Amino acid sequence: MAPKNSPPEKAGKKAKQQASASAATISSSPVPAPAIKADDNCNGPNYLVAKPLTPAESRRQEIYYNVALFMITLLSFLTRFYLLNHPDQVVFDEVHFGKFASYYLQRTYFFDVHPPFGKLLFALVGWLVGYDGAFLFENIGDGYTQNKVPYLAYRALPALLGSLTVPIVFLTMKHSGYSLAACLVSAALVLFDNGHITQTRFILLDATLIFSMSCALYSYVKFVRYRNSPFSRKWWKWLLLTGLSLACTISTKYVGVFTFFTIGLAVIIDLWNLLDVDNGLSLKKFAEHFFARAFALIAMPFMIYLFFFQVHFWVLNKSGPGDDFMSPEFQETLGDNELALLAKPINYYDTIAIKHKDTGSYLHSHLDRYPLRYDDGRISSQGQQVTGYPHKDANNNWVILPAVEFPENERLGHPVNGGDIVQLFHTVTGTYLLTHDVASPYYPTNQEFTTVSPDDASGPRHNDTLFEIRLNNGKKEQFRTKGGLFKLIHYPTKVAMWTHSKPLPDWGYKQQEVNGNKNAQQVSNTWLVDEIVDLKDDRVKVEKKKVKHVPFMKKWLELQIAMFRHNNALTSSHPYSSLPPEWPFMLRGVSFWTQNDSRSQIYLVGNPLGWWFATSCLAVLSGVFVADQLTRRRRYYVLAENVRTRLYNSAGFFLLAWAAHYFPFYIMGRQLFLHHYLPAHLASALVAGALLDFFYGNPGIFPVAYQVPTPAPKKAAGKNSQAVESTAQQNRPPTMYPPSSLISYAVSGVIVGLIFAVYWFFKPFTYGDPGLSVPQVVMRKWMNFDLHFAK
Structure with missing residues (x-):
């Protein structure tokens, strides 16, 4: 039989086999488990087994929990639905997600960096109330009432989900086996958090x-x-x-x-x-x-x-504002799309204008030449400049020619196909496009693009003027305007023609550099033919084309890549953005809406006391884990094993949830705001309740540590070491129970009361009512809050 209070990992096999299945579950599970209650003396194999309550005790406890659950649920609905109709104007990011709901209702294609589920829910609400999506939420402050927008129905959805989140937090703590006091503290940290309330009252995805x-x-x-x-x-x-x-x-x-x-x-x-x-x-x-x-x-x-x-x-089966983010092949799956109407097949000897997909600049050339030396001392070829130009111009016109000329009388009607080797002839300067092993102006590793005379193009430099039309879809189909995304690959060196937005110096007229990118697979190497210049044959006619079918997985994969690319590109600054180190201490907020006449404002701010308390609990729990590991290295056993097991498996799981929802933001380069911390804050609320039970609700915390004597080094191996430790543990002091549960209720009552008081103090920023005077605003200025009407 295992010695009293011995850790399960030190107990013998016989004691392990005698332990109940629930004990095994508790000791092995990395997540919250049912509450465990030790025997009065913590003896024998029942050490980890929950002691059942009598039927009367069980019913009484269940009534207490249910009454508390009903009250916090009622308060949750009251705090989220209070003044939901105010303001009757577009608030903060409602300009995005309200607009997306309208696009769904109009069935016009749009592009967003977030997956569709949350936006589809808003569209479903609009459809259920019979709204047609006519209002497009263009600007913050635009009125809802005069535009007959069912904004209350839209806002009711996040308010409902935000209201239900609070009882879910309560039930998570309850079914993790925590006391009623702990459940109330965790729920209250979310219930009376001004940040959670603000973020779940508007047409946003966070709820x-x-x-x-x-x-x-x-x-x-x-x-x-x-x-x-x-x-x-x-x-x-x-x-x-x-x-x-x-x-x-x-x-x-x-x-x-x-x-x-x-x-x-x-x-x-x-x-x-x-x-x-x-x-x-x-x-x-x-x-x-x-x-x-x-x-x-x-x-x-x-x-x-x-x-x-x-x-x-x-x-989304109609053409819309999101078309330009997708490939021409994707766009042709949408009804009334420009590509489906205007795309034309390209033939040899057509004069075309080539456009870069990402920057929108045309492939351009003019008589000016590259300077002999660049600013860094590198020498150029002094060839004719080839640049990217953002406007339509005659210098954007190129004739597409075959690698081997067709006879003069047989040049009409030969289609250009993907995979063909071609030459590009610049119509204004009478030269041929070329790239060679000379460094480009800005990239020493990339090749310079220039042009050469017809004599050189047909003579010694012929091969350097050859390029492959490589369609992005990998097919050998006919090359087309608008719809034929392609890479122009230099035939001898295999570099891809590329441009970027950084302007050239004055010698290049601030136009874009065009160069040969050695990474030919790079997505930004993509170009398209914008138009066929002076088209006069039968292709001029506009024919109604059928909507193209593209397999779902191919569309999905293309959209995923576009979403990730554009999400990573959201790096521009914002006056209310903040960084992860600021979030746990709530150093900055976000302005949602202001009204000058009434001096009202909605400002995203959490409950300062609640956030600092939860953050402190995170630090304390981390400290407890570190201290426990260190003391156990020296064979001090401060915690009873049942308390330690639940501390790691339950509170540790909540701490993991917090860390997983917080630390990844440190490696993100995109714009970040305070509301990105709200999921992690919810996890920290669970940690706070668990820690409250650890200090005030659990038996098994020893007020005085004891130490297992360390055996002599030479005799400490194998079973002897375990025997010495096992014998020492028989002398553990009996389990000491913390103060009466009344103290835990008193502590939790004080915490909840203070959190409510702070919530009430910041309530004008949460609901945008009432307006505050300058002294009242200044009184609520917390840390680096950029509050309006503070002067």
């Missing part, structure tokens, strides 16, 4: 994201409770609900991948423990566990994720 994230954590906590009944109905129910919640999270914003990481790491640890032979699982049974989780948490969420994009493509 959907945070609700889905909280549901994922809650569902996984519930799933863990049924680990002793694998493959039962409830086990499958909560596992599948976890997967569904994860799918909704990542289908709202890509930062939902942080929730995948949180639960994914917990699942990996769980599977690692199940693989342990001492758990008695055969490899076949382990494989069943593995594939069940893989299906529910990977395959099913991915299929749901794809489904939302399928709905996205099905709804």
